[in-house]
Amino acid sequence: MTQVKETPAPSPVEGIKAASNGLRGTIIQTISSGIDHFEEGDKQLLKFHGTYQQENRDARKSRSAEGLAGKAYSFMIRARIPGGIVTANQWLALDDLAGKYANNTIRLTSRQSIQYHGVVMSGLRETIAGMNACLLSTLSACGDVNRNVMACPAPDSTNPVYKAMQEDAHAVAMHLAPKSSAYHEIWVNGVRQPTGVVEEVDPIYGKLWLPRKFKTAFGLPLDNCVDIHAQCLGYLAVHENGKHTGYNVLVGGGQGMTHGRADTFPHISKAMCFITRDQVCSAGEAVIKLFRDHGNRADRKRARIKYLVADWGVDKFREVLATYLPFPLVLPKAVEVSGIDLHLGWNSQGDGKFWYGLSVENGRIKDDGAFRLRTAIRTIVEELGCEVRLSAMQDILFCQLEESALEKIVQILDNCGVPLPDKRSAVRKLSLACPAVPTCPLAICESERALPGVIDQLEPVLGELGLYTEEFGIRMTGCPNGCVRPYQSEIGLVGRSGDKYVVFVGGQKNGSRLNFLGKDLVPRTEIVNTLKPLLVRYKDERNSGENFGDYCQRIGQDSCKAIMA
Ligand code: SRM
Ligand code: SF4
Numbered sequence: 001m002t003q004v005k006e007t008p009a010p011s012p013v014e015g016i017k018a019a020s021n022g023l024r025g026t027i028i029q030t031i032s033s034g035i036d037h038f039e040e041g042d043k044q045l046l047k048f049h050g051t052y053q054q055e056n057r058d059a060r061k062s063r064s065a066e067g068l069a070g071k072a073y074s075f076m077i078r079a080r081i082p083g084g085i086v087t088a089n090q091w092l093a094l095d096d097l098a099g100k101y102a103n104n105t106i107r108l109t110s111r112q113s114i115q116y117h118g119v120v121m122s123g124l125r126e127t128i129a130g131m132n133a134c135l136l137s138t139l140s141a142c143g144d145v146n147r148n149v150m151a152c153p154a155p156d157s158t159n160p161v162y163k164a165m166q167e168d169a170h171a172v173a174m175h176l177a178p179k180s181s182a183y184h185e186i187w188v189n190g191v192r193q194p195t196g197v198v199e200e201v202d203p204i205y206g207k208l209w210l211p212r213k214f215k216t217a218f219g220l221p222l223d224n225c226v227d228i229h230a231q232c233l234g235y236l237a238v239h240e241n242g243k244h245t246g247y248n249v250l251v252g253g254g255q256g257m258t259h260g261r262a263d264t265f266p267h268i269s270k271a272m273c274f275i276t277r278d279q280v281c282s283a284g285e286a287v288i289k290l291f292r293d294h295g296n297r298a299d300r301k302r303a304r305i306k307y308l309v310a311d312w313g314v315d316k317f318r319e320v321l322a323t324y325l326p327f328p329l330v331l332p333k334a335v336e337v338s339g340i341d342l343h344l345g346w347n348s349q350g351d352g353k354f355w356y357g358l359s360v361e362n363g364r365i366k367d368d369g370a371f372r373l374r375t376a377i378r379t380i381v382e383e384l385g386c387e388v389r390l391s392a393m394q395d396i397l398f399c400q401l402e403e404s405a406l407e408k409i410v411q412i413l414d415n416c417g418v419p420l421p422d423k424r425s426a427v428r429k430l431s432l433a434c435p436a437v438p439t440c441p442l443a444i445c446e447s448e449r450a451l452p453g454v455i456d457q458l459e460p461v462l463g464e465l466g467l468y469t470e471e472f473g474i475r476m477t478g479c480p481n482g483c484v485r486p487y488q489s490e491i492g493l494v495g496r497s498g499d500k501y502v503v504f505v506g507g508q509k510n511g512s513r514l515n516f517l518g519k520d521l522v523p524r525t526e527i528v529n530t531l532k533p534l535l536v537r538y539k540d541e542r543n544s545g546e547n548f549g550d551y552c553q554r555i556g557q558d559s560c561k562a563i564m565a
Contacts, residue, residue, distance in 0.1 A: 008298035016044045017144070017208050022200035023048050024182040031186075036121045037073040048145060048209070049183055050138025051124065052076045054117070058438040075119045076439060077102075077127055078141035082173035083151040083166045083218075084112030084390030086136070091381045091388045093134035095374065101127040106374065108363035108394045110432060110484045111148045111215070112226075113141065117439050128187040139183045144210040146176040146288060150217035150226040153389035154343050155399045158350035161237050161244045165218040168235065168247075168280045172216060175281040176288060178202055178209075204285055204292075211295030212303035214288060215254075217392075218247070224337040226392045227511040229253045229268045230485045232305045233287050235280060236271070238333045246276040248332040249283055251317065252309025255482025258301055259496065266487035266514055267306040270314050271332035272321055279327060286324035294320070340510045342393055342429060344421040346406055355389075355399040356409050359421045362433040362448045363394030376416035380409055394432055394484075426471045427462065428455050430509065432485075436478025436495065443478035445495030450524055451476045454493070457528040465539050472509060472548040476501075487514050490549035491531065499524045505534065505560055506552035515549070516557045519564045534563045 016025075025045040030038050038046060043053050052075065059072040079094075086094070094114060098106045103118030119127050128138055141148060151169035156162045179202050201207050219228035220237040228234035234250035253269030275283045287305075296303045309317050322329040344357035360373065367374045380398055381388060384405050389397040398409065413420060421429065434440070436447035451474065462468045472490035477483055479495045480502075486492030488511045492504035500521045507515035522530050538551045552560050 010297045011300050011303075013044055013144075013300060014208060014297050016041045020045050022182050023178075023180045024186070028186050031121065031125055037071070046075075048140065048143030048178065048180070049128070049187065050078050050080065050141035050143075051119075051128070052078075052142065054439050054441060056118070056438055057441075057443075073121070074117070074439075075121070075124050077116045077119055077124075077131075077138060078109065079113050079115075079131060080137050080139060080141040080148050080173070080177075081113045081390065082149045083169045084153045084392075085166065086388045086390070088381050088385045088387060090134045090136055092378065093130065094136070095378050095381075097127050097130045098374070101130075104374070105364055105366040107435060108360055108365065108390055108396060110363070110392055110394060110434075112150050112153065112390045112392050113148045114390070115435075117435070125187060132188045137183075138187075139180070140178050142213075144212055144214075145178050145205060146173075146210075146214045146216055146284075149173040149176075150231075150392055152219055152223055152225050153391050153397055154223070154341070154347075155349050155353075155355050155387075155389065155397070156347075161220055161239070164244055164277065165220065165235070165237060168277060169216075169218045172235075172280055172284050176204065176216070176284055178205060204288060206292060208292075208297070210288070210292055211297045212300060212305075214291060214305065216284065219337065221335055221337050222339045223341045224510050224512070225340050225342065227485050227488060228337060229511055229513075230255055230266075230488060231269060232291075233284060234269050236335060236337070238274065238335050240333070244277075246274060247280065248335055249273050249275055249287070251287055251321075252306040254304045254306035255485050255487050256304070257480045257482070257487075259480050261301060264301050265310075266482060267310055268512075268514060269306075270309055270317075271335075272314065272318055272329075273325070274330045274332050282326050286321060286326070290321055290324045337510050337512050342395065343391060343397055344395065344429065349399070353399075354401045354403060354405065355397050356401060356406065357391070357395060357397045357421065358413070358418075359424055359429045360395050361428065361452060362431075364448060365396075370417040372416040373418050376413050376418045379412050379416070383408065383412070393430075425455070425459050425462070426469055427458060427473060430471060430473025431455060431475065432473070432489075433476040434478060434483035440478060442481060443495065444497060445478045445499060445501060446524075447476045447478040447495065451493075454524065454527050458531070461528055461532055461535065465535055467535060467539060470548060485511070488512075489515060490547070490552075491515075493527060496521055501527065503527065503530060503564065505531075505564075506549055506557070508549050509547065513553075515552075516560070518552075518557075518560045530564050534560060537563055 025042045056072040101123035102116035107115040151165045216233040217226040217231045218235045219226045230253045235247035250269035257264045291305045387399040433447040433451035436443035474491040475486040475489035476493040493501045504515040505518040
């Protein structure tokens, strides 16, 4: 008797999407009811609208001591900013909203966007409406759709590829944006919700959207500041005979994994085909539709497109992709990423204007005592009327500046107690941390609040070893989901349990490979002591020009583990 293979049941989120009435759920009814939080179904749908329901985890103890029932609910709101480009007026409006409705901070994200934290239900609609009023959206900043499309933000006109990538990123973002009318009904127009079922089928995503989130970026080989190999879909610029002829389409990057589940893992994207610039939208649509039709809808831990690439292999993926592309598949060109630029400090744009890149520690823009970063940025943008660009390294670039602006910027930063990029160690500038506690519900350990202390401990050790100016970074996350791409970093610190982290080493600054596990369950206070013997060996044994990650790769995982044991 032939056995019939059972199809696994779709995950509960699939049911929520199917019954969502075009992503409406009962969001508007809940907002109007005056309660402070949403129930599970709407919580899932809110993500498509760009917001997550969260809880202040710091407040748990004090609430229970005060006998307060329930949680301190609030919302994280994320913008969609293709290529991270924001006008001066938009920045000032975002800053106003941070003060009016959020916790007085703006969080730059690892995908060139911004987030608010701490918005309560009574300000949720006003904040999202306010963002739309300055022509920014939150639609599809989160959810099972294509998220914010990244592109290297440098306003560098000496190489036309930068502008081309920024334009193409915008075109792809608009092409892949969901066509749901629920978003404007709920947040922008305040139109009464239609009663009954809304028959809306998205032309690209269909009725059930994607099996899981989807991420896209444009990068160039010499400057992989967007970490193109961590993306579901990457467009890597190809130059032939000095001309930008198109892009290699890379598919299947991703970082998230789950401790104890060996079938989940970070994965580096693979080159699938070559396309010309006029094919960027149709190629993106083809990859998305392939994922829509073949992605895993039963197990959300294995639902990312990287698992299709890993399970099928490149040849089968290409074969299937060819059936979705509206043009013949051309094999990719021989192009690899080779560098990264942080775009910090004072730079000529090549068109008579300048930009100034400011390093923002872990992306958190706030005023805190004598350190008044939020005021400094607001003053610079107000006084210079400059365009703002956000980087995937959680930094900010002030653009289209006159030569005379430098003096003013330095003066404003100085007045506000903000260190200039050249006053920060290389390791601090190259490091990233995710928000983790208190806002992220998935955090196992601290991250944004912990990394500065780890770097404080590390800097004197680097000084002592003569490695202070060495260019390598630490990326820390409060759980294995990998929100700041820690599995590609020279040093990755991933929250494991309580105050203990997994220490990874051996990545490449330019994001071209994965690192490997060096030591598990390291208490936070022991991280620097654990790394020190490896740094000593690096200093003594490195080849000329060899960086820390390359050294760790050369001596191999077993040796690194033994040295750090
Ligand atoms: Fe992320 C979930 C923050 C970039 C992989 N991420 C979350 C949530 C929304 C937690 C949740 O589901 O409730 C975090 C909100 C924390 C908070 O309090 O704000 C969160 N992710 C972030 C940000 C803000 C980190 C940052 O420090 O900048 C980044 C927002 C980017 C943006 O503007 O869109 C952010 N997240 C990433 C990246 C990096 C990237 O995209 O280049 C990754 C790894 C790449 C990837 O997707 O594989 C990433 N986030 C995840 C995952 C793991 C997904 C998986 O494949 O298993 C989760 C968990 C999930 O989706 O269930 C997650
Ligand atoms: Fe939260 Fe984990 Fe992402 Fe950090 S890596 S923001 S702890 S989901």
